Amino acid sequence: MTAAFKDVDTWIFDLDNTLYAPEARLFDQIEVRMTDWVVDALRVDRATANEIRKRYWSRFGTTLCGLMREHDVDPEGYLEYVHDISLDHLEPDPELADAINALPGRAIVYTNGSEPYARRVIKARGLSGIFNAVYGIEHANYFPKPERVAFDTIIARDGLAPERAAMFEDDARNLVAPQALGMRTILVARTPDVAPHVQHHASDLARFLKSLV
Numbered sequence: 001m002t003a004a005f006k007d008v009d010t011w012i013f014d015l016d017n018t019l020y021a022p023e024a025r026l027f028d029q030i031e032v033r034m035t036d037w038v039v040d041a042l043r044v045d046r047a048t049a050n051e052i053r054k055r056y057w058s059r060f061g062t063t064l065c066g067l068m069r070e071h072d073v074d075p076e077g078y079l080e081y082v083h084d085i086s087l088d089h090l091e092p093d094p095e096l097a098d099a100i101n102a103l104p105g106r107a108i109v110y111t112n113g114s115e116p117y118a119r120r121v122i123k124a125r126g127l128s129g130i131f132n133a134v135y136g137i138e139h140a141n142y143f144p145k146p147e148r149v150a151f152d153t154i155i156a157r158d159g160l161a162p163e164r165a166a167m168f169e170d171d172a173r174n175l176v177a178p179q180a181l182g183m184r185t186i187l188v189a190r191t192p193d194v195a196p197h198v199q200h201h202a203s204d205l206a207r208f209l210k211s212l213v
Helices: 026-042 046-060 063-071 075-082 094-101 115-124 148-158 172-180 205-212
Strands: 010-013 106-110 133-135 165-169 184-188 200-202
Touching: 026 046, 026 063, 026 075, 046 063, 063 075, 094 205, 115 133, 133 148, 148 172, 165 172, 172 184, 184 205, 200 205
Parallel strands: 010 106, 010 165, 106 133, 165 184, 184 200
Antiparallel strands: none
16 A cells, blocks of 8 residues: 555545546436426526526535525435436446455445435446445435535544545545545546645546555
8 A cells, every 4th residue: 555545444435427437427417407406496497497506506515405505495305306317328347346345444435416326326337335335415414515514424424534534536625624634635537636635636546546555
């Protein structure tokens, strides 16, 4: 294990655009269903609904968080609806499965999506049985990343030691709290980010993980 990661015993992976490539474009489907849900729930036109979706995501971390705070919506119904998408673009990734399996300690998934959706994606990627736990936004009491309270809630639920953990994320803002908590932070993205809370960059997750062991 490379020096920077030698004390890590918990490997935390975001889901969307982290455990699969952005080219799968699952969020294109999810965003359409988010907008559809806002149209029906708030009784606004589609352009207004799309603007609300984007604004709440930017301000609150997730559209759901904004809808809950501003409109007191039911999160379970929303999550079930927006995640009812096709996963036909996803394929099993044996190389990634082997790389995660080779890591010492525990591997978990923590996503702003729901656990049932996460498990569908994990299965489609051929990663079932690899992770010790899968946490969705419901396990953080619907507080979203990047909020510190969301990470604190998951850490308490899981019992992990943040100073011995590594966080893999495709959204750099979601690495601010992990870095402050003492985690190693890895941005999974095509291009690097020089922000101080981004300690490492992985353009190819499987290759990066293999380089550690």
